[in-house]
Amino acid sequence: VHNYVSSMRRIYMLDYWNFTAKVINDLNRDYSGQKATFLDLGCGPAFFSIDVKRKGPQCQVVAVDPSPIMLEIARDEACSKGFDDIIFREGYDGCIPMEDGVADVVVSLFNLYLWEDIDAGLSEVKRVLKQGGLFIGRDQDRDNPYWKVVLFYGMIFMAGGPRLAGSPSRFRDEWYGKWRTHDEVADALSRGSFRVETMKKGKLARGLAYTVIARKD
DSSP: OHHHHHHHHHHHHHHHHHHHHHHHHHHHHHHTTOOOEEEEETOTTSHHHHHHHHHOTTSEEEEEESOHHHHHHHHHHHHHTTOTTOEEEEOBTTBOOSOTTOEEEEEEESOGGGOSOHHHHHHHHHHHEEEEEEEEEEEEOTTOGGGGTSOHHHHHHHHHHHHHHOOHHHHHHHTGGGOOOHHHHHHHHHHTTEEEEEEEOOOGGGOSEEEEEEEEO
């Protein structure tokens, strides 16, 4: 866990920073500065939750993660930055510790590949979202052809160093083999009665991830 947190701290500015600004823009578009309940599903060390709270102080931020150790680190991180009003709860995509219809926005940032059953996970997301609420997902795209260009040590070494990267077979089994394609995620959202509003596929110069924004109809 601590190795992962160190890695995330190094790469945060490469992707999360701009992504947070885009999420806040979507919030402002829909809620015009009103207080919105924001769920960071799979929050990790809470860098994203903290950034959302910094850029959108009117938001009520709920950060959920399955790891008690990670949540302890996340709480300490938030308190050290002066954000002691973020709500931390233990949970995961298949069991979100929130009541029905209370969240305005649910974000899954680079952890959709960890969802064992994406249909069940999206059903839970739909349960906690308000009518018309947004789901925003971002993850590595297995269908992106450029992953072959950015080889093992080009992406994973930068993110975690050789100790975390391991062998190419580990990269294949633990990373690439679990990534979903953007089409698979869009199909799952359609099955779950979400309306996909935006699907942006990644490009080599802009990262290898897709971003999907869908609304609960």
